Amino acid sequence: MAAVREVPPDNDVHDEVLAATQRRRAQKVQIAAFFLFVALVPLAVHNRYYLHILIVVGLNLILATGLNLLMGYAGQVSLGHAAFYGIGAYVSGILTATYGCNPWAALLAALAVTSLVAWLVGKPTLRLRGHYLAMATLGVGIIVVVVIRQTTGLTGGAAGLTEIPSMTLFGRELQSNMDMHYFYFVWAWVCLLTVLFANLVESRPGRALRALHDSELAAQTLGVDTAAFKVRALVISAAYASIAGTLYAHSSMRFLSPTPFGFHTSIALLVMVVLGGQGTLWGPALGAVTITAIQEALRPYADYDIVVYGLLLVVMMIVMPGGLSRALGALYGRLRERVARHRAGDVAR
């Protein structure tokens, strides 16, 4: 009888698994360091305005992280992501302000509605090859804003929805005009959703997503149901937007109008992801910070920020198509190499 060679299963730890573990550990350290830094921010920043901006950065970070999953991993583009943000915000706002719902129950309801809409948009369009999703989400983006404006009885129309109650936490109201509490609340969400994202993209489904971004055909021939994966990525990214929407609804203004949920915002989100670097963990953060800063700086010039986004996109595509985070990573690598070479030179001398 031929001797069967025993291949030891898991104990022989795989290089790749090792590399992935190391990468994951490094990411955990990065995430922990980042949020520790964020936690210390209010000690230094007392200015209400700045805290408010940092809350907006947090919301944008959640939105961009969700969109990054769709663009950077599933390889699909949403041109109407602000609509999912808007649905989340308005479902939360209406349920709590008009119907006196508990904000957490409203958060869940908003998640359910947004996910359902995303699923309905994705299911038929993602079966087809090509940019049908981009077209469909563009349409959804337009429709949602029109519906918000027209159903005045429900949404307050263009005049807006007012008197949205505060978020509650363990039975206590989070006084959202005391920005510090709300700042921590929003950034706790950012932390949670970032960790979720990091785990998701390192998991087996995450690997399948990256594969399908690389070569959809090859992924299919290996048994990845690529259409189903894209739909899931869209639903998750819409769910992220919905949570950001709920957080927006309960933020300091406690007021909703259709304006922030239009095409303009969809484009800004798209630019955040591309600028920061699609398919990276820290890209959305870099993009969210940069674009929020630009938005604030250009506030006096109203709609001209879209010109800046256009320019940014063009320049990015030429100068660093991989986005800021990859460019910075490469720069860091080169610096380290130079330092190492310098040291080696010193030793030699």
Add this chain to the structure above:
Amino acid sequence: MLRVRSVDASYGRVQALRGVSLHVDAGEIVTLIGANGAGKSTTLAVISGLIRAQVGDIQFDGRDVTNRPPHRLVRAGICQVPEGRQVFGDLTVADNLLLGAYSRWRRGGRSEVMADIERQFERFPQLDERRGQLAGSLSGGEQQMLALARGLLSRPRLLMLDEPSLGLAPIIARQFLDEVQRSRDEGLTVLLVEQNARAALRIADRGYVLETGRIVLEGTAQELLDNPEVQRAYLGKGYREVWE
């Protein structure tokens, strides 16, 4: 094992396949040869569910599998190594292999998959040396080996290869086809699409010749090698020095 019966397929208005029938028996290497644009890739795409068969039917193991979604066909045991290799360039070699076992992960269990991956690394030492490297940085021959190993990790019973020797140096192509032959000797059934008819017929048991979407000839590999039509059109008799 596989039986394709009078299948038609088209891309919009362009009809790519007209009444294609072929069969592959267990343990065979069957080759499908034909000029560029004859419909070889389309035939494979229909079998693996990537393109719909408008007419005709496909049976695998006696069961009708016509127009099943690709992921279910992979689970049934049909795997295609697509044209142009299509390794996941941004992923490591090991990640590529893990994805090869994608369809088994749930059923097979992790340790079994890991053991299988190690077995592929033993078989292809060049890949072992580069397991942590991005697949995009491999040479053409290594990428083709990776695509083969990745395909084998789905534990297919029928493996379909689409022009694996395209773009490879003759020596590397030969090594590759030897590996295919070895897999067959270990029990795999192979449907091999090639433009390089001589290389394909060297390892095949039987073959089909496809011309503008129709099967025009079929026979054992030897019969095809001896056929004057095949010699003239696909083996370049008289132009040997040009081709070899």
